[in-house]
Amino acid sequence: xxxxxxxxxxxxxxxxxxxxxxxxxxxxxxxxxxxxxxxxxxxxxxxxxxxxxxxxxxxxxxxxxxxxxxxxxxxxxxxxxxxxxxxxxxxxxxxxxxxxxxxxxxxxxxxxxxxxxxxxxxxxxxxxxxxxxxxxxxxxxxxxxxxxxxxxxxxxxxxxxxxxxxxxxxxxxxxxxxxxxxxxxxxxx
Amino acid sequence: xxxxxxxxxxxxxxxxxxxxxxxxxxxxxxxxxxxxxxxxxxxxxxxxxxxxxxxxxxxxxxxxxxxxxxxxxxxxxxxxxxxxxxxxxxxxxxxxxxxxxxxxxxxxxxxxxxxxxxxxxxxxxxxxxxxxxxxxxxxxxxxxxxxxxxxxxxxxxxxxxxxxxxxxxxxxxxxxxxxxxxxxxxxxxxxxxxxxxxxxxxxxxxxxxxxxxxxxxxxxxxxxxxxxxxxxxxxxxxxxxxxxxxxxxxxxxxxxxxxxxxxxxxxxxxxxxxxxxxxxxxxxxxxxxxxxxxxxxxxxxxxxxxxxxxxxxxxxxxxxxxxxxxxxxxxxxxxxxxxxxxxxxxxxxxxxxxxxxxxxxxxxxxxxxxxxxxxxxxxxxxxxxxxxxxxxxxxxxxxxxxxxxxxxxxxxxxxxxxxxxxxxxxxxxxxxxxxxxxxxxxxxxxxxxxxxxxxxxxxxxx
Numbered sequence: 268x269x270x271x272x273x274x275x276x277x278x279x280x281x282x283x284x285x286x287x288x289x290x291x292x293x294x295x296x297x298x299x300x301x302x303x304x305x306x307x308x309x310x311x312x313x314x315x316x317x318x319x320x321x322x323x324x325x326x327x328x329x330x331x332x333x334x335x336x337x338x339x340x341x342x343x344x345x346x347x348x349x350x351x352x353x354x355x356x357x358x359x360x361x362x363x364x365x366x367x368x369x370x371x372x373x374x375x376x377x378x379x380x381x382x383x384x385x386x387x388x389x390x391x392x393x394x395x396x397x398x399x400x401x402x403x404x405x406x407x408x409x410x411x412x413x414x415x416x417x418x419x420x421x422x423x424x425x426x427x428x429x430x431x432x433x434x435x436x437x438x439x440x441x442x443x444x445x446x447x448x449x450x451x452x453x454x455x456x
Numbered sequence: 457x458x459x460x461x462x463x464x465x466x467x468x469x470x471x472x473x474x475x476x477x478x479x480x481x482x483x484x485x486x487x488x489x490x491x492x493x494x495x496x497x498x499x500x501x502x503x504x505x506x507x508x509x510x511x512x513x514x515x516x517x518x519x520x521x522x523x524x525x526x527x528x529x530x531x532x533x534x535x536x537x538x539x540x541x542x543x544x545x546x547x548x549x550x551x552x553x554x555x556x557x558x559x560x561x562x563x564x565x566x567x568x569x570x571x572x573x574x575x576x577x578x579x580x581x582x583x584x585x586x587x588x589x590x591x592x593x594x595x596x597x598x599x600x601x602x603x604x605x606x607x608x609x610x611x612x613x614x615x616x617x618x619x620x621x622x623x624x625x626x627x628x629x630x631x632x633x634x635x636x637x638x639x640x641x642x643x644x645x646x647x648x649x650x651x652x653x654x655x656x657x658x659x660x661x662x663x664x665x666x667x668x669x670x671x672x673x674x675x676x677x678x679x680x681x682x683x684x685x686x687x688x689x690x691x692x693x694x695x696x697x698x699x700x701x702x703x704x705x706x707x708x709x710x711x712x713x714x715x716x717x718x719x720x721x722x723x724x725x726x727x728x729x730x731x732x733x734x735x736x737x738x739x740x741x742x743x744x745x746x747x748x749x750x751x752x753x754x755x756x757x758x759x760x761x762x763x764x765x766x767x768x769x770x771x772x773x774x775x776x777x778x779x780x781x782x783x784x785x786x787x788x789x790x791x792x793x794x795x796x797x798x799x800x801x802x803x804x805x806x807x808x809x810x811x812x813x814x815x816x817x818x819x820x821x822x823x824x825x826x827x828x829x830x831x832x833x834x835x836x837x838x839x840x841x842x843x844x845x846x847x848x849x850x851x852x853x854x855x856x857x858x859x860x861x862x863x864x865x866x867x868x869x870x871x872x873x874x875x876x877x878x879x880x881x882x883x884x885x886x887x888x889x890x891x892x893x894x895x896x897x898x899x900x901x902x903x904x905x906x907x908x909x910x911x912x913x914x915x916x917x918x
Contacts, residue, residue: 301667301668301669302667302668303665303666303667303668304666304668304671305474305478305639305643305666305895305898306639306666306671306895306896306898306899307671307672307674307675307895307899308668308671309899311668311671312668312672315668317668317669317672319672320669320672320673320676322673322676322677322680323676323679323680326680326684330684340599341611344599344606344608344609344611345608345610345611345612348606348608349606349607349608351610351612353612358612364611364612367611367612368611370614370617370620370621370691370695370698371611371616371617371620373687373691374617374620374621374624374688374691375620375624377624377628377684377685377687377688377691378620378624378627378628380680380684381627381628381631381632381681381684381685382627382628382631384677384680384681385631385635385677385681388635388673388674388677389662391673392669392670392673393663394638394662394663394664394670395662395663396659396660396662397658397659397662397663398662398663399663400642400645400646400658400661400663400664400665401663401664401665401666401667401670402642402646402664402665402666402667403665405646405647406646407646407665407666408639408642408643408645408646408647408664408666409474409475409478409643409646409647410473410474410475410478
């Protein structure tokens with residue numbers, strides 16, 4: 268049997284009633300697809316069940332890469348390829364020169380960590396020059412908070428009631444579509 | 457919602473809503489520019505053009521066009537370089553260190569302070585790139601494989617550390633600034649009506665939508681970037697000071713230099729932020745967001761860092777005397793009583809005495825006094841670098857190589873040009889970019905807005 272799905276936008280003028288509404292929606296087993304807001308709302312991620320972002324772990328790995336690259340570069344250039352003997356202080360081994368290499372090792376660590384993380388962030392959020400605006404309603408960058416739901420018939424009715432009762436300024440059904448059974452089967456697996 | 461103590465003074469004045477913040481921040485972008493903006497921009501652009509002319513002349517005939525000579529081989533070039541880099545430091549300090557300390561007052565000023573950082577580092581870069589003498593060979597500063605066999609730059613040299621430090625600092629600050637700008641560009645994109653503006657801001661906003669996932673990544677990225685920018689900013693000015701401290705020139709060869717330079721950088725940077733902010737808040741009527749309290753906080757930072765700088769000056773004198781090294785002692789005697797003593801006393805007056813005036817609440821909350829003192833501090837900090845570089849190099853070890861110094865016409869032209877460039881870029885920024893991080897500002901409206909605080913306290917007392 269084919270199922271009807273509905274995309275619903277619940278628009279709020281303030282984050283406090285929106286958080287209340289989301290709590291109620293979650294309590295009645297409704298999944299929040301996404302929330303669009305003009306600014307970060309604290310506590311929202313855990314409320315809608317978002318896992319913590321792992322981007323900081325990426326930054327750490329990029330930083331280690333930068334550290335390794337700088338070490339390799341300086342070892343090759345200053346120790347292996349062309350060792351210097353300045354004032355009777357030769358640098359035949361890397362560890363002889365470590366103090367002088369620390370500043371650049373540090374800078375390279377920061378460079379790679381920062382740029383690697385920024386690139387990951389841009390790609391992961393698909394923030395690309397000229398990309399299409401991702402917010403479904405332009406007011407969400409100004410002062411409106413939008414709860415984005417994608418639900419079946421029963422849940423949609425329930426959600427609309429909860430949203431209206433909890434102070435949503437607008438509850439709009441944006442579109443409805445039909446999902447063929449084979450996809451539903453796959454989804455429930 | 458995060459509640460805040462009642463006795464904390466609000467950071468957003470007036471009866472503001474989220475919509476009101478949007479309107480206020482977008483006003484300079486949507487509206488027509490004031491006459492004052494055109495006048496200031498024209499003056500700065502003319503200075504900038506003059507600088508380009510002098511710069512081209514230098515490239516044409518070589519650094520002989522400068523006042524630098526055989527003894528004084530670093531002069532205005534490095535003085536200006538260190539001055540500009542130092543000014544840049546306040547931006548990172550405000551956005552990174554104050555973020556780590558969760559200081560909410562940073563939100564009114566961080567955007568423009570970061571812009572200032574970027575433009576200041578660009579000005580600084582002009583001098584280092586030019587002072588090499590043959591700027592078209594500047595790629596040789598980087599460790600690139602080349603046709604000269606194994607000719608690598610010397611990784612033991614602080615001058616090379618500087619290349620890495622400044623380029624890392626510039627690019628990381630730029631990325632940090634831009635990541636913060638994206639949500640604000642998206643706000644402008646969704647508001648403006650003119651087609652060319654719509655197109656420009658859609659391009660600049662990278663398709664930002666403000667979904668919960670993106671905001672959670674945004675916050676994590678900001679926090680981690682702040683975490684790594686903080687040691688970065690300290691390392692950059694420490695490394696700049698190593699250019700001097702690792703040499704064997706009396707007056708330069710001191711271990712106090714890194715902390716002393718960092719404090720001086722923050723000191724001059726905050727002064728420059730104040731100079732710019734006082735103009736910006738006036739032109740764009742942002743008095744509700746950049747309040748007297750913000751100005752007072754910045755002045756307090758100036759007292760602290762100014763006093764650190766003062767202690768460093770006195771420590772230098774003490775160490776020179778206590779070391780028993782005649783060369784070292786003479787270097788400082790020469791600074792205070794030699795032919796360029798006037799510059800030493802300008803430095804002492806502007807950097808040690810003038811910030812102490814901020815101990816008076818009347819002075820540190822007065823806009824006019826702050827504006828004047830912020831300029832005085834920057835003059836003082838320019839003279840600090842002049843004293844360290846020129847006065848020292850005028851009288852080094854061998855009296856036969858003693859020399860005097862006076863800047864050439866071209867020296868002055870390039871310096872004025874960088875001030876013009878800085879001003880032009882900053883004015884363009886303030887006209888076309890959101891000068892206040894409005895998305896972040898909206899997060900503190902509930903806890904630090906004036907009317908919101910009032911209504912919260914009346915609720916608590918009923």
